[in-house]
Amino acid sequence: MHAAVAHEALPAPVRSALWFGHQLxxxxxxxxxxxxxxxxxELPGGGxxxxxxxxxxxxxxxxxxxxxxxxxxxxxxAAPGGQVVWIAPPHTPFAPALQALGVPLDRFLWLSPASPxxxxxxxxxxxxxxTCAWLQWWSPKTTPDMxxxxxxxxxxxxxxxxxLRPGTAQQHxxxxxxxxxxxxxxxxxxxxxxxxxxxxxxxxxxxxxxxxPVPQRHGTTNPSPSPSPSKPLxxxxxxxxxxxxxxxx
Amino acid sequence: MLWLAIHLPRLPLEALPVPLDALPRVGRxxxxxxxxxxxxxxxxxxxxxxxLGQATAAALAPQVLQCPRDLTCETSFVRGLALALxxxxxxxxxxPTGVLLEVRGSLRLFGGVRKLLFKARHIAQGCGTAPTLGLxxxxxxxxxxxxxxxxxxxxxxxxxxxxxxxRLPLPAALHALQQPARVADxxxxxxSRTLGDVRALPRSGLxxxxxxxxxxxxxxxxxxxxxxxxxxxxxxxxxxxLELMHRADDAQRLAHAAERLVLMxxxxxxxxxxxxxxLRLLLRHEQGRHGAPDAELVIELGAPSRDAGHLMxxxxxxLQRMTLAAPVYGLRLMLDDAQPCAGHEGSLLADDRQQGQxxxxxxDRLGARLGPERVQRLALRADHRPERAYVAHSATKPPPCTxxxxxxxxxxxxxxxxxxxxxxxxxxxxxxxGTQPLALLTRAERIETGWFDGALVCRDxxxxxxxxxxxxxxxxxxxxxxxSASASxxxxxxxxxx
Numbered sequence: 122m123h124a125a126v127a128h129e130a131l132p133a134p135v136r137s138a139l140w141f142g143h144q145l146x147x148x149x150x151x152x153x154x155x156x157x158x159x160x161x162x163e164l165p166g167g168g169x170x171x172x173x174x175x176x177x178x179x180x181x182x183x184x185x186x187x188x189x190x191x192x193x194x195x196x197x198x199a200a201p202g203g204q205v206v207w208i209a210p211p212h213t214p215f216a217p218a219l220q221a222l223g224v225p226l227d228r229f230l231w232l233s234p235a236s237p238x239x240x241x242x243x244x245x246x247x248x249x250x251x252t253c254a255w256l257q258w259w260s261p262k263t264t265p266d267m268x269x270x271x272x273x274x275x276x277x278x279x280x281x282x283x284x285l286r287p288g289t290a291q292q293h294x295x296x297x298x299x300x301x302x303x304x305x306x307x308x309x310x311x312x313x314x315x316x317x318x319x320x321x322x323x324x325x326x327x328x329x330x331x332x333x334p335v336p337q338r339h340g341t342t343n344p345s346p347s348p349s350p351s352k353p354l355x356x357x358x359x360x361x362x363x364x365x366x367x368x369x370x
Numbered sequence: 371m372l373w374l375a376i377h378l379p380r381l382p383l384e385a386l387p388v389p390l391d392a393l394p395r396v397g398r399x400x401x402x403x404x405x406x407x408x409x410x411x412x413x414x415x416x417x418x419x420x421x422l423g424q425a426t427a428a429a430l431a432p433q434v435l436q437c438p439r440d441l442t443c444e445t446s447f448v449r450g451l452a453l454a455l456x457x458x459x460x461x462x463x464x465x466p467t468g469v470l471l472e473v474r475g476s477l478r479l480f481g482g483v484r485k486l487l488f489k490a491r492h493i494a495q496g497c498g499t500a501p502t503l504g505l506x507x508x509x510x511x512x513x514x515x516x517x518x519x520x521x522x523x524x525x526x527x528x529x530x531x532x533x534x535x536x537r538l539p540l541p542a543a544l545h546a547l548q549q550p551a552r553v554a555d556x557x558x559x560x561x562s563r564t565l566g567d568v569r570a571l572p573r574s575g576l577x578x579x580x581x582x583x584x585x586x587x588x589x590x591x592x593x594x595x596x597x598x599x600x601x602x603x604x605x606x607x608x609x610x611x612l613e614l615m616h617r618a619d620d621a622q623r624l625a626h627a628a629e630r631l632v633l634m635x636x637x638x639x640x641x642x643x644x645x646x647x648x649l650r651l652l653l654r655h656e657q658g659r660h661g662a663p664d665a666e667l668v669i670e671l672g673a674p675s676r677d678a679g680h681l682m683x684x685x686x687x688x689l690q691r692m693t694l695a696a697p698v699y700g701l702r703l704m705l706d707d708a709q710p711c712a713g714h715e716g717s718l719l720a721d722d723r724q725q726g727q728x729x730x731x732x733x734d735r736l737g738a739r740l741g742p743e744r745v746q747r748l749a750l751r752a753d754h755r756p757e758r759a760y761v762a763h764s765a766t767k768p769p770p771c772t773x774x775x776x777x778x779x780x781x782x783x784x785x786x787x788x789x790x791x792x793x794x795x796x797x798x799x800x801x802x803x804g805t806q807p808l809a810l811l812t813r814a815e816r817i818e819t820g821w822f823d824g825a826l827v828c829r830d831x832x833x834x835x836x837x838x839x840x841x842x843x844x845x846x847x848x849x850x851x852x853x854s855a856s857a858s859x860x861x862x863x864x865x866x867x868x
Contacts, residue, residue, distance in 0.1 A: 182840070216761075218785045232740065252732055335811045
């Protein structure tokens with residue numbers, strides 16, 4: 122009771138930076154809903170922070186649902202304007218899919234620096250330019266001091282910086298106020314564990330159902346045996362181009 | 371009017387070709403008519419002070435390099451500085467030992483006297499000189515305050531200026547007014563110690579003994595008589611050259627030397643209301659038996675700019691990426707293309723135009739360091755073949771024309787596309803990705819097109835999942851020749867859903 126009263130009496134900037142051990146802290150920066158209610162309920166401020174560093178660790182190689190997890194927030198954060206910058210993505214981003222995810226292609230910048238040093242430099246330049254609405258950096262190797270520097274730059278310039286790292290980075294310390302690790306589950310589900318947040322540690326994992334690109338799945342946990350790959354032409358879902366000429370070629 | 375005088379006490383020395391690693395311990399001095407005019411710190415430490423005789427200096431410190439005075443160099447140095455300072459004001463006057471700026475109209479734009487002085491000093495330092503600055507309502511007073519040692523060199527009001535001037539000590543003040551030493555001796559002999567004492571003397575007597583020049587100079591300084599000056603006119607075409615005293619072979623030194631040229635360019639551009647679009651930096655190598663042809667660095671800006679900081683950053687990044695065939699002994703900066711640019715209006719809120727400018731500047735900066743091919747944007751193309759459904763183009767260039775509307779996609783597309791499809795093995799009728807058997811989740815999506823441009827594809831695409839639960843986009847090649855040519859059973863991995 123006394124603690125609560127004392128907390129109320131504190132000046133606003135101190136109060137927002139302070140939280141009780143058993144409560145979820147308030148976010149110091151504005152947030153954007155992630156599109157997953159179960160996740161929003163556990164994130165301080167109810168969503169991804171819109172300024173500063175957030176770390177997302179992936180237990181498997183790229184392609185485990187990390188973009189589907191971020192896509193809704195990305196589309197919302199970029200809606201008012203500003204550039205969406207991806208630094209060193211593991212593969213070529215496929216433009217039609219990006220458009221379907223809600224990434225504005227005319228404001229999308231894809232950087233592929235030759236070295237991690239150049240990537241860090243580029244990230245800082247992007248943050249300091251003040252024109253970026255969302256910065257995503259795939260960084261297999263990085264150092265805490267580099268991350269701290271970028272975190273401060275992102276806070277100063279009110280830009281969300283998402284760093285995607287391999288799951289092995291869990292063992293290393295990080296200056297990120299929010300760290301999550303995600304593991305894909307069958308049937309396009311994603312298990313998210315929150316490693317670090319402003320609030321009590323979350324022991325349980327959150328399971329999220331990502332948007333499924335597979336049109337309709339059967340109720341079994343194990344994927345059904347593959348449909349026969351050699352189907353007659355009439356069975357194919359989409360037929361593009363000219364059907365008769367290529368067969369002769 | 372408010373005049374800012376930029377006085378260059380060591381002009382004869384600073385105007386000489388740029389010393390890059392100039393024998394730091396040895397020192398240099400400039401001699402003229404048997405007298406040392408200026409000496410650098412190392413030379414002064416060795417005892418060579420300005421005003422010393424040439425022979426005495428040579429005896430005192432034989433290692434100090436004695437250079438003859440070069441008046442042509444000095445003139446072009448002062449003109450270069452005047453050009454660089456044109457970013458501050460269009461009203462510039464060339465004075466014998468420096469530059470005078472009329473800055474009353476610039477105070478508000480640059481945020482006050484203090485910031486303006488800081489900026490002027492910064493530009494002068496970039497040009498390779500350490501000036502003393504004086505600020506006063508008349509040009510002559512500003513010059514005097516800058517040139518004479520004193521505790522205060524700034525006066526905004528006429529009364530303050532007159533009070534400060536009256537306190538200036540005599541021989542130095544008269545020297546700054548370019549009066550002969552004879553007059554100074556005479557005035558000191560009759561008991562005048564400061565400029566105020568001289569002004570208090572009867573005018574007729576002063577005119578008889580000191581000449582009309584002294585009286586006129588005093589009147590100009592104290593604001594008693596008008597002091598018309600000739601404005602400096604910048605050249606119609608921009609071209610700036612710099613000779614290096616020592617051979618430069620690393621980017622850091624070259625960038626340092628080129629800074630003066632870029633500052634001059636920025637001043638010239640702002641005077642002409644232009645913004646640079648294409649620049650050329652010529653790096654001159656030594657000519658002769660082993661001479662190499664001059665190297666050229668072309669800088670094209672996505673968004674025309676006249677900001678010296680931005681231009682310098684672009685230049686520095688490009689210089690660092692460049693390999694030099696031979697040491698450089700001269701630099702020349704040329705402006706190939708410029709566009710009219712009428713500065714930006716102040717605004718309460720950051721507006722879209724400013725934002726757009728910043729994006730262009732960012733893309734230029736990134737392209738200069740990473741290489742333009744590593745800063746890309748994506749555009750859609752009307753083609754069903756995945757590898758041709760998009761165009762990746764350098765963001766530093768305008769986007770290519772992509773005719774037609776992209777096809778509507780009824781089936782999801784993967785976020786990652788592999789640049790080259792990876793062949794997959796087949797065991798027990800299933801495709802395998804490495805050690806993982808893949809299960810097909812969808813019926814085939816047939817993409818069969820390209821017969822018209824020689825890049826025929828006949829593929830059945832499926833979504834497939836492995837034991838690690840990553841969704842893959844795989845296809846089976848349907849053309850018999852293509853399948854028989856490759857070792858795999860016609861299965862390929864083409865994308866990953868992320």
